[in-house]
Amino acid sequence: MPRPSANRVHSGSMFGSRTDIGCVREHNEDSLVVAPPLYAVADGMGGHAAGEVASEVAVRSLAENAPTTVDSEGLGNAVMTANYAVINAAQEKGRNGMGTTMTAALLERDKLAIAQVGDSRAYLLHQGSLQQITRDHSLMADMIEAGEITPEEARVHPQRSVITRALGSDPDMQPDLYEINVSAGDRLLLCSDGLTTMLEDSEIEKILIRTRDPQRCASILVNEAIAAGGHDNVTVIVVDVEGDRERQVKKTKRKGRAWAVVIVLALIATVLGVCYGAYTYTQSTAYLANQDGKVAVYQGVPDTVLGISLSHLDHVTDVNVDDLQPGVSTRLKEGVIRADSLDAANSLVEGYEEDIAAGKKPTAEAEQLDANTDAAAISPSAAASSATAASSSSSASSSQGGTLQ
Secondary structure, three states: OOOOOOEEEOEEEEEEEEEEEOOOOOOOOOOEEEEEOEEEEEEEEEOOOHHHHHHHHHHHHHHHHHHOOOOOOOOHHHHHHHHHHHHHHHHHHOOOOOOEEEEEEEEEOOOOEEEEEEEOOOEEEEEOOOEHHHHHHEHHHHHHHHOOOHHHHHHOOOOOOEEEEEEEOOOOOOEEEEEEEEOOOOOEEEHHHHHHHOOOOHHHHHHHHHHHOOHHHHHHHHHHHHHHHOOOOOEEEEEEEEOHHHHHHHHHHHHHHHHHHHHHHHHHHHHHHHHHHHHHHOOOOOEEEEEOOEEEEEEEEEEEEEOOEEEEEEEEEEEEEOOHHHHHHHHHHHHHEOOHHHHHEEEEEEHHHHHHHHHOOHHHHHHHHHHHHHHHHHHHHHHHHHHHHHHHHHHHHOOOOOOOO
């Protein structure tokens, strides 16, 4: 019952398969089933075409009884049913000793279940590294685990074909069960020992990595086994795991939205921080202006952003602009006089009021202070030193200090 397939996409997987008689055998005693999500390889034994019958009976029974979802226990039960089917077929056909190996897999999205008996194998290529999932039920595997021989010696050992568990030999036979998570990009390989006795795992790994198309990959693996001698039938199934693409896409979208929210919040925080800093700065400064002939005190800076004023009127004083020294009066009529703070602006006004009350114009020293502060307004780097000079001058002469423009 060989069933090689062309490339098809089904249940989130793309797969390919091939079986070949090899260079030595008279019959192909391997069988396979490719019916996603079910994949299986069986290697028959018993001579006189008995192995071919055993493997066909086993895969047919498996296909009829395997679960339709990933369920290792259900898959194991289907393999045990296949075991009974092989035993019954041997009795009916009078072919005692007829048997077969079986490695069956259920693959759906990111779940993989495997039931295995004998020395047909399941491998998983994960992140570029090939891992053997199953353990051979063979004399060689037992001897390797006991430290009696090396894997290299087992490849040429005269008893390398002796298996210790198979379908058709024991009604109480139990398969080994595996259930693992797989990821998109992984590659599943099921094969008979006709591949693994001819090619080392490292060679199989290289072919699985470099041949992206699974059908072509399956064909190349079989061809390489034949080129290496083809001492046995060779059967290969290669399945690419796509995983749960829909869930991955949704997860990616969620991550994208989350990052977008984080970025937007960061931008908002940055803008708010800049705005707060600008607002704090504007509220720490002040200036004097002409308001209908009176000296007015404003808090902030005499500028606008997007049509929004960065200052507000604090109060209008009783000081007439025309009563001030001509230079100061002219500057207020044409612009503003800046101060380092609201207190500094009020100090300027108090100085003007004291001079007016004393019957005199602002002193030449005050005019020089205004001029210095005008220069500081033009050159921001000089503002701090001008303010310090203004403060010192105010203490020495009891006149006003501030920043002019």
